[in-house]
Structure formats: C-alpha cells, structure tokens
Amino acid sequence: MKLLLAPFTRSFCNNKTRFGQVFRSVSPRLCAGYANNAKDDLKKTVLFDFHIDQGAKMVPFCGWSMPVQYKDGVLNSHHHTRTHASIFDVSHMLQFKLHGKDRVKCLESLVVADIEGLNENQGMLSVFTNEEGGIKDDLIINKLPNELYVVSNAGCADKITQLMKEKCAAVKGKMDVTLEILDYRSLIALQGPEAVKALQEGVKENLHDLYFMNGLTTNVFDIPGVRVTRCGYTGEDGFELSVQNTEVEKLCKILLGSKIVDVRMAGLAPRDSLRLEAGLCLYGNDIDETTTPVEASLLWTIGKRRRANADFPGANIILKQISEKPSRKRVGIVSTGPPARAGATILDSDGNEIGKITSGCPSPCLPKQNIAMGYVQKKHAKNGTALQLQVHKKLIPATVTKMPFVATKYYLPAKS
Numbered sequence: 001m002k003l004l005l006a007p008f009t010r011s012f013c014n015n016k017t018r019f020g021q022v023f024r025s026v027s028p029r030l031c032a033g034y035a036n037n038a039k040d041d042l043k044k045t046v047l048f049d050f051h052i053d054q055g056a057k058m059v060p061f062c063g064w065s066m067p068v069q070y071k072d073g074v075l076n077s078h079h080h081t082r083t084h085a086s087i088f089d090v091s092h093m094l095q096f097k098l099h100g101k102d103r104v105k106c107l108e109s110l111v112v113a114d115i116e117g118l119n120e121n122q123g124m125l126s127v128f129t130n131e132e133g134g135i136k137d138d139l140i141i142n143k144l145p146n147e148l149y150v151v152s153n154a155g156c157a158d159k160i161t162q163l164m165k166e167k168c169a170a171v172k173g174k175m176d177v178t179l180e181i182l183d184y185r186s187l188i189a190l191q192g193p194e195a196v197k198a199l200q201e202g203v204k205e206n207l208h209d210l211y212f213m214n215g216l217t218t219n220v221f222d223i224p225g226v227r228v229t230r231c232g233y234t235g236e237d238g239f240e241l242s243v244q245n246t247e248v249e250k251l252c253k254i255l256l257g258s259k260i261v262d263v264r265m266a267g268l269a270p271r272d273s274l275r276l277e278a279g280l281c282l283y284g285n286d287i288d289e290t291t292t293p294v295e296a297s298l299l300w301t302i303g304k305r306r307r308a309n310a311d312f313p314g315a316n317i318i319l320k321q322i323s324e325k326p327s328r329k330r331v332g333i334v335s336t337g338p339p340a341r342a343g344a345t346i347l348d349s350d351g352n353e354i355g356k357i358t359s360g361c362p363s364p365c366l367p368k369q370n371i372a373m374g375y376v377q378k379k380h381a382k383n384g385t386a387l388q389l390q391v392h393k394k395l396i397p398a399t400v401t402k403m404p405f406v407a408t409k410y411y412l413p414a415k416s
Contacts, residue, residue, distance in 0.1 A: 084264070095242060098180075346388075
C-alpha cells in the first residue's frame with residue numbers, strides 16, 4: 001500500500017489541471033511531504049477498506065492514509081456538497097472527553113473559551129494557547145450534561161493528548177477530572193444543504209429544533225449512542241456524527257443509500273477548498289504557535305469573562321494586542337490569473353513586502369476568481385486595499401476583501 005500512496009500523491013501535486021491547482025494550493029503540506037510520509041507506517045481509519053471499495057484515491061495526511069478524492073472528481077465533489085450532501089471521514093481527528101466536577105475549570109486553564117457560559121449540549125470553537133499567546137491547536141468544545149466532549153486536529157493529536165495527560169496528572173488530588181481518549185469511536189461529517197433531510201430519516205428528534213453548534217446523543221438509524229453535533233468545516237449546514245467504530249461503516253452505507261437525497265463520499269481536497277471559501281483556518285497553514293488569536297482574526301473565540309479574568313495561557317500578550325492592536329492581521333484576498341499558494345509573498349502597491357499567503361486556491365464557486373488568506377501589516381488590512389502577489393516571478397494585482405468568500409449557511413435561529 002505504501003508504494004501506491006506516493007504515486008497517487010505525486011500525480012495530484014504535479015497535475016496541471018484546475019484540480020491540480022486547487023489541490024496544490026490548499027494542501028501544500030501534503031504535496032511537500034508525500035515522499036517522506038509514504039515511507040512511514042500510516043494509520044488507517046476504520047473506513048479505510050470502505051474508501052477503497054468506494055473508489056477513493058488515498059494519500060498520506062498527518063500520518064494517516066486518507067481519501068483525497070473519489071470517482072466524481074474534486075470540483076464535482078465540491079459543488080455536490082454545496083448543493084446536496086456529502087460524507088467526509090474525519091475519524092483521524094482527536095476525540096476526547098473530560099469527566100469530573102472540575103472538568104470545566106481544568107480545560108479553561110488551557111483554552112480561551114468561556115466554557116462555563118455554554119448551555120448544556122452547546123458547543124463552540126476555541127483555541128489552546130501557549131505562554132506567548134500562540135495557538136497550539138484549534139478545537140470544538142461541547143458541553144454535555146456530565147462531561148465535556150472535545151474534537152481537535154489530527155496533526156496536533158499527539159501534542160494535545162500529551163498536554164491533556166500532563167495537565168490531568170498535574171492537578172491530580174487538587175481537581176476532580178479524568179481524561180478519556182475516544183479511540184473506540186469514529187467521526188464522520190455529513191455536510192450540505194440536504195444533509196438535514198438525509199439525517200432526519202434516521203432520528204426521532206426534530207432536527208428543526210437543533211441549531212448550529214448544538215448537539216444531542218441519540219439513536220441514528222437504530223445505531224445507539226451516536227453523538228450528533230450540528231456543525232462542520234465547509235460553511236454549509238451539516239452535522240458531525242461520532243459513532244462506535246463497529247457501526248460507522250453501516251451508518252455511511254445507510255446514508256449513501258438514501259432514497260430522498262443524493263449523498264456521496266467526499267475527500268480531503270474538496271474539504272480544503274470548501275473551508276477556504278468559508279474563510280476557515282487550517283491549522284499549520286493559517287494558524288500555529290507563532291500566531292495569536294488576535295492576529296488570526298479569532299478574537300471572538302475569547303470569552304468576555306476570560307478576558308476580564310485574564311486566566312488563560314498567554315493572556316498578558318493577547319490582552320495587550322486587543323487594546324493596542326496587533327502589528328499584523330489575517331485577511332482575505334482575491335485575485336485573477338495564476339493563483340497564489342501558501343508561502344507566496346504579499347506586497348503593497350509600491351512593491352514593498354508586507355506579508356505571506358497562508359492558503360490559496362482558484363475558487364470553485366466564484367468564476368475566474370482566486371481566493372487566499374494571509375497575514376499583512378495592519379495598515380494594509382482594510383477591506384478594499386490594493387495589493388500585489390508574487391506568483392511565478394510575476395506580480396499579480398489583488399485586493400483585500402472580507403471573509404467568508406462564499407456566504408456561509410449555518411442553521412441559526414431566526415433573528416427577532
């Protein structure tokens with residue numbers, strides 16, 4: 001299998017078609033590292049054989065063998081998710097729970113979120129921070145009645161697992177908290193405007209009452225104990241479904257066999273282009289331990305109570321940036337012509353270097369437009385600012401623009 005993975009990835013990275021442009025632009029780490037990754041022992045999700053049977057092309061990603069695309073191709077898959085519903089295997093991500101009466105206090109000592117202020121069965125995006133204010137990882141925190149359920153990135157799984165184990169060990173005898181790694185559960189994301197129709201067939205609860213970033217634990221198509229969270233990383237309405245490893249293939253087959261919705265499998269490449277159109281960060285590209293939440297335009301993740309208490313790692317640095325404004329900021333950028341990829345230089349209108357692109361691709365949904373994110377000096381961060389991007393030794397005109405590039409469709413309560 002290892003011998004097969006490297007040629008697949010190499011051909012994608014060298015592909016000069018529109019798919020090749022999208023794939024190389026949004027997945028530079030995968031393209032740059034296929035040779036080394038292919039030699040390593042890759043982990044496999046429970047759905048590995050199922051992906052092969054479905055015609056997936058597998059590539060190394062964050063130490064896992066993952067599907068990058070299926071038979072219908074990346075662009076078709078991207079548009080299918082925007083118009084119908086797609087299933088993404090995200091079982092490579094880290095899932096864990098915190099138990100005990102001090103679980104909120106314990107996790108709040110590591111992240112910027114106001115977990116205490118969440119309602120039961122409500123979740124939110126947050127970030128782990130270091131003492132310099134940098135982002136160790138981004139994560140989704142769900143506040144369940146008697147536990148916290150957390151999902152964080154595959155590429156940071158070892159680091160975050162170690163962080164949580166060390167934290168729980170350090171507070172042993174002082175806090176009532178225990179860590180449970182959910183390696184016996186898989187995670188799939190059902191995404192798209194028709195995802196709710198496909199899932200509603202299998203649950204007794206009325207999903208009309210389940211809003212974005214809220215969840216429940218229920219039977220899904222008679223599969224017990226499925227954690228259903230109305231969220232995802234595509235900008236579309238949808239759900240993440242945490243299910244026992246022994247049941248995940250069954251669940252996928254039932255969803256794919258829907259008589260009322262055209263549900264298809266989707267891979268890493270459309271997942272990346274979808275999240276970029278939605279203006280969502282990819283850890284390791286757009287955020288890392290050298291970027292703060294303020295610089296990354298993630299100020300909204302820091303709860304008001306947490307700001308007032310200043311009791312999270314790197315609080316002094318982050319709060320100072322809030323009051324004095326950071327020297328750089330993550331912005332959205334649009335251009336035409338050759339697309340800028342991660343690492344491309346950003347220049348002002350006079351040709352002075354002012355930043356770097358962190359993610360970029362031709363937009364599948366915006367005709368003849370390239371979209372990108374990058375960090376620029378704060379005086380150049382205003383929407384409408386004219387920039388230049390260095391692409392293949394050419395200077396391409398570009399403009400700072402608001403994000404998301406494509407309007408998000410999260411299922412939110414109607415505004416009164």
